[in-house]
Amino acid sequence: MAKRTIVTMPGDGIGKVVLPEAIRVLDAVGFDAEYVHADIGWDFWINEGNALPERTVKLLEEHKLSLFGAITSKPKDQAAAELPPELRDKGLVYASPIVKLRQHFDLDISIRPCRSFPGNPLNFIRRRGDGFEEPKVDAVIFRQNTEGLYGGVEWTNPPDVVRSALETHPRMAQFKHVPSEEMAISTRIFSRGACRRIVREAFAYAEKFGYKSVTVCEKPNVIRETSGMMRAEAKEAAKDHAGIALWETNIDAQMMWLTKNPEDYGVLVSGNMFGDIVSDGFAGLIGGLGFACSANIGREVAVFEPTHGSAPKYENFSPSIVNPIAMILTACMMLDHIGETDKSERMRAAVAAVIAEGKVRCYDMMRMIGKQDVLDHGAASTPQMTDAVIAKLG
Ligand code: NAI
Ligand code: MG
Numbered sequence: 001m002a003k004r005t006i007v008t009m010p011g012d013g014i015g016k017v018v019l020p021e022a023i024r025v026l027d028a029v030g031f032d033a034e035y036v037h038a039d040i041g042w043d044f045w046i047n048e049g050n051a052l053p054e055r056t057v058k059l060l061e062e063h064k065l066s067l068f069g070a071i072t073s074k075p076k077d078q079a080a081a082e083l084p085p086e087l088r089d090k091g092l093v094y095a096s097p098i099v100k101l102r103q104h105f106d107l108d109i110s111i112r113p114c115r116s117f118p119g120n121p122l123n124f125i126r127r128r129g130d131g132f133e134e135p136k137v138d139a140v141i142f143r144q145n146t147e148g149l150y151g152g153v154e155w156t157n158p159p160d161v162v163r164s165a166l167e168t169h170p171r172m173a174q175f176k177h178v179p180s181e182e183m184a185i186s187t188r189i190f191s192r193g194a195c196r197r198i199v200r201e202a203f204a205y206a207e208k209f210g211y212k213s214v215t216v217c218e219k220p221n222v223i224r225e226t227s228g229m230m231r232a233e234a235k236e237a238a239k240d241h242a243g244i245a246l247w248e249t250n251i252d253a254q255m256m257w258l259t260k261n262p263e264d265y266g267v268l269v270s271g272n273m274f275g276d277i278v279s280d281g282f283a284g285l286i287g288g289l290g291f292a293c294s295a296n297i298g299r300e301v302a303v304f305e306p307t308h309g310s311a312p313k314y315e316n317f318s319p320s321i322v323n324p325i326a327m328i329l330t331a332c333m334m335l336d337h338i339g340e341t342d343k344s345e346r347m348r349a350a351v352a353a354v355i356a357e358g359k360v361r362c363y364d365m366m367r368m369i370g371k372q373d374v375l376d377h378g379a380a381s382t383p384q385m386t387d388a389v390i391a392k393l394g
Contacts, residue, residue, distance in 0.1 A: 013310025015069020018327035052097035107296035110145035114282035124285035135263035143275025211266030290323030320382035350392035
């Protein structure tokens with residue numbers, strides 16, 4: 001197979017730590033690739049007033065496949081205050097570069113698998129009788145990745161034209177006495193095409209990998225239009241997959257059920273915000289941020305990232321202590337995407353073997369507070385965990 005070019009975007013904080021670790025595993029498994037670095041994140045906001053420089057967008061346009069670490073994001077006013085004097089007063093407004101990337105390249109399909117590894121001391125356990133049981137969690141969340149509450153169509157002090165347009169809706173009457181200056185509006189816009197694509201991808205995945213159900217997790221009883229559209233599209237998609245049950249849950253009830261019967265769920269599908277919530281909920285059952293991986297997939301470009309952020313407080317630890325497994329599993333998703341499944345399976349088996357053996361564990365797996373001295377108390381450093389995974393590659 002021809003050598004692949006992968007755009008690497010380490011970003012900020014521990015993104016810079018874990019991404020090179022995943023590449024060490026990719027090298028060790030024999031994945032033949034050239035890695036091209038691309039700039040993204042806080043440094044470029046501070047230095048250039050743009051956290052997603054155009055040259056990075058160009059590299060993605062050219063190579064189409066990327067591994068991303070994490071970025072640091074801060075609220076709008078704090079971001080503006082950190083700009084150097086020469087970049088202030090230019091009307092620059094900070095926006096998360098990963099959200100921008102998802103929208104720019106229409107990476108509308110987010111996939112977030114949450115599978116427990118036997119032997120992980122962070123796995124969810126449940127009381128039963130006088131003892132405990134550990135349900136096997138194998139849930140894959142499909143999150144619509146570009147629209148909804150992340151669409152960015154929002155205002156504080158909405159312009160009159162927006163306000164009057166909204167006032168054509170009878171339910172705006174309840175806000176009649178609120179002055180515009182005291183009003184904030186964030187819209188939740190869904191389009192039918194995007195709903196259709198995410199639910200169809202979810203069903204196709206369930207079919208391919210033998211999951212028995214697809215759960216559409218929204219809130220159509222209250223958010224009738226947008227959640228209703230997602231639900232209607234899910235019902236349509238279900239018609240083409242007779243062997244797969246379509247379940248419907250509300251996001252709030254789902255958050256309760258996921259600690260009662262998480263083993264019952266297979267594929268789940270949600271809009272952007274609820275997908276973010278339910279995927280973090282399931283991630284908590286399988287070890288949390290050190291284990292949660294994700295993919296952002298568009299028609300042409302795909303970007304793979306761990307769910308965690310930049311955890312800036314750990315950035316300068318030497319050696320680093322954070323768990324590289326989320327990033328390693330993220331690299332596995334990239335391999336799956338390009339059909340290199342023999343290599344991704346070997347990598348996952350190596351991760352599973354290290355976890356099952358239980359000798360090498362990062363601080364999070366030992367429930368320690370993340371301080372440099374965790375290494376003196378038996379926790380593995382980031383590179384030690386990577387070495388252990390590499391040593392188990394079959
Ligand atoms: P975070 O995910 O960076 O860290 C939260 C906590 O989780 C850490 O303090 C650490 O205790 C733990 N953690 C995270 N990754 C870990 C790993 N690999 N191994 C072991 N423990 C790990 O979330 P936080 O603190 O809310 O945000 C920090 C920055 O990251 C913010 O600026 C935020 O905007 C950004 N962020 C970026 C994301 C992205 O790049 N996609 C996603 C989430 C947050
Ligand atoms: Mg999140």
